[in-house]
Amino acid sequence: MKLYEHEALESIYKKYKIPAPRFVFATEPNEKVREFIEKEPAVVIKSMVLVGKRGKAGAVKVVSDKAQAIDVFKDLASREVYGEKSIGALVEEKLDIKKEFYLSVTYSTKDRAPAIIFSEHGGMDVEEINPALIHTHVIKDVRSVYPYQIRNFLVGIGFSDPDLLRPLSELIVNVFHAFWLTEARLLEINPLVVAQVGDKKKLVAADAVVLLDDDASVSPAVRYGARGGMGRPLTQREQDAILIDQGDHRGKAGSYVELDGDVALMTFGGGGSTVTAETAIEAGLRIANLTDIGGNPPAEKMYKIARIILSKPGLKAVLVCGGTASNTRIDVTLGEGLAKALDDMKAEGKLDPNLIWVVRRSGPEYIKGLKMLHECFVRNGIRGDIYDSQLPITEAPLRLRELMVKHIGYKPEVIG
Numbered sequence: 001m002k003l004y005e006h007e008a009l010e011s012i013y014k015k016y017k018i019p020a021p022r023f024v025f026a027t028e029p030n031e032k033v034r035e036f037i038e039k040e041p042a043v044v045i046k047s048m049v050l051v052g053k054r055g056k057a058g059a060v061k062v063v064s065d066k067a068q069a070i071d072v073f074k075d076l077a078s079r080e081v082y083g084e085k086s087i088g089a090l091v092e093e094k095l096d097i098k099k100e101f102y103l104s105v106t107y108s109t110k111d112r113a114p115a116i117i118f119s120e121h122g123g124m125d126v127e128e129i130n131p132a133l134i135h136t137h138v139i140k141d142v143r144s145v146y147p148y149q150i151r152n153f154l155v156g157i158g159f160s161d162p163d164l165l166r167p168l169s170e171l172i173v174n175v176f177h178a179f180w181l182t183e184a185r186l187l188e189i190n191p192l193v194v195a196q197v198g199d200k201k202k203l204v205a206a207d208a209v210v211l212l213d214d215d216a217s218v219s220p221a222v223r224y225g226a227r228g229g230m231g232r233p234l235t236q237r238e239q240d241a242i243l244i245d246q247g248d249h250r251g252k253a254g255s256y257v258e259l260d261g262d263v264a265l266m267t268f269g270g271g272g273s274t275v276t277a278e279t280a281i282e283a284g285l286r287i288a289n290l291t292d293i294g295g296n297p298p299a300e301k302m303y304k305i306a307r308i309i310l311s312k313p314g315l316k317a318v319l320v321c322g323g324t325a326s327n328t329r330i331d332v333t334l335g336e337g338l339a340k341a342l343d344d345m346k347a348e349g350k351l352d353p354n355l356i357w358v359v360r361r362s363g364p365e366y367i368k369g370l371k372m373l374h375e376c377f378v379r380n381g382i383r384g385d386i387y388d389s390q391l392p393i394t395e396a397p398l399r400l401r402e403l404m405v406k407h408i409g410y411k412p413e414v415i416g
Helices: 005-013 031-039 067-080 148-157 162-181 220-224 236-243 268-281 298-311 330-347 366-380 393-408
Strands: 023-026 041-045 060-063 089-093 097-108 113-119 135-138 184-197 198-205 209-212 256-258 263-268 290-293 317-324 356-362 383-389
Touching: 005 023, 005 209, 023 031, 031 067, 041 067, 060 263, 067 089, 089 135, 097 162, 113 148, 135 148, 148 162, 162 198, 184 290, 184 393, 198 298, 236 256, 236 298, 256 298, 256 366, 263 290, 263 298, 268 290, 268 317, 268 393, 298 330, 317 393, 330 356, 330 366, 356 366, 356 393, 366 383, 383 393
Parallel strands: 263 317, 317 356, 356 383
Antiparallel strands: 023 089, 041 060, 041 089, 097 113, 097 184, 113 135, 184 198, 184 209, 256 290
């Protein structure tokens, strides 16, 4: 599990005495945010996302104009960065930075042991640093890591600032203890800065990247909450989907990852699901979710996942697509499970009558199953086309795009 920066600062940096800037995190510009901004001559505002290179994406900004700071906060707290929506914003004091280092602790697969990685050249574009300037210290005995050992390592690589040698050695030891005792896979500080504070130089961790081991003795999900494959906290729909397969191993229907689009996917089989999603994206459709239904799930599982998928607000269309199934019965999944979900949602007033549907499916009992689904479409006034394997799987998203453009003036995204 990857932690958000504010989580790492609050729960790890403070506990293990890793110096960090003063900060406040919030999802909106509340009173604490306004007070913090008012007291600082300048602040750094960061979008809270789990992706890297926020600075290059314009998601980290230095602001000295207090009137402008609130607007910047609102923007960065809700901004999408490389496809990931921010969960809020971090406001930090602006440091007087004199130098930037790189520091991390991770596992060396070569040495099968933890390793401290340090460079006197950190900050943006650290990947482009000459490898000769990046130094590794393998920890052979995790029970005894002391400042004098780290000091010897630093002297050995040519680090010669007498004012920083001792505090840097002590800080690196603290970082290692934080890494080891929290059962992390990675703890990275880039940059670790030398900041001028009055007439003294001070080491400050100006960033926090922490990746915790999901198989730790205490799962990080217990403390930080469950998160999906996207790294962010699970939505309610994602949490509900997980429950579908719990305690019931008859097929799989609880695979659901929510995205920000408006075209719902009900896709089947790992390969078929991937091909369908990739083709839909290439066709300019803004997909609302990812699924992987298969293994001949019973009708009640299909019923549950269908209702979850269709409950997402803002949908404009639904693509039900998969290859030719080998054991998944089409009459059970589509003719019974999906059809009953549509009937019930229609009766409850929860089915959007304006949705456009394209169905492409084949396999055991597909003639019966597609006929049952067609009858469901007719009695519920659902617009859409139903195909068997005569329509190539890669054509189904294109057919849906045609219908959406024709009936609702949908404007596909331009890719590339």
